[in-house]
Amino acid sequence: MASGKGGVGRTSLSFNLGVALSLFGEEVVILDMDLVMANMDVITGLLNPEVTLHDVLVREKSIEDCVYEVNQGIRVVPTGMHFETLKNINTSYISWNKIIEEISDYGNIFLMDLPAGIDSNILGALPEDSEIILVTTSTMTSVADALKLRILLKELNLDVLGFVLNMWYDDKFLLSPKEIEALLELPMISAIPYDREMDRALALGRSVVETNTSSPTSNAIMQLSADLLGKQYQPVEPDKSSILKRIKKFVGMLPE
Ligand SMILES: Nc1ncnc2c1ncn2[C@@H]1O[C@H](COP(=O)(O)OP(=O)(O)OP(=O)(O)O)[C@@H](O)[C@H]1O
């Protein structure tokens, strides 16, 4: 998951997508590659992990020490908040290939939560077979930054699957999916609606695909996972019959 602009939802989508993929039976490992402004630990409810990628990168711990299971079928490799340790890490020398190879036994899908921006040191060090998903919102600034990133990824010959339009809602002042597709010359692989439940679920260290299964957001994320896996997904519909039953009981049409 990559984006030019920050705050577009890479980390929360990585987590939600990870949970969705695990619901399809996949073993997922999420790597927090944001070494400076990490927050995968917060979003997954894994507060203050003892060992982080920082300790591994300064060779004080081994990578196996910082693979944490946060849900069934979903593991996280978090980054830390220790600014002192960070000073001793040179991002240009990190071999993400090697890191993923060393934890390959922990899963079959590795989701990388990249830092925002167009740092060619980080992007250039990605495994060659990485499949990149650009995340953008429909604002001008977010799409403009996605375009800069798109150009750099092309130069680096990295495979971009398409873009996810996050926090989407229809507004004539925002760019439409068609306009963004034309600008980025990429297919939109999913439009995830703007949903305040996202923040609420994350505050509990959970994902919307668990807390709000019939919401349009959860269905969109589940559908995205199914598409990535080449599987079928039947959207979960809101249970209207139980709502109707409750209304009928309330007005006395049914016994309590
Ligand atoms: N579809 C959505 N609808 C509403 N809010 C969302 C949605 N997706 C993400 N958010 C919220 O947007 C905020 C930013 O999300 P997140 O931290 O995942 O973005 P990021 O791109 O990883 O940011 P950073 O650049 O700081 O790493 C969070 O509060 C998150 O809950």
Ligand SMILES: [Mg+2]
């Ligand atoms: Mg983030």
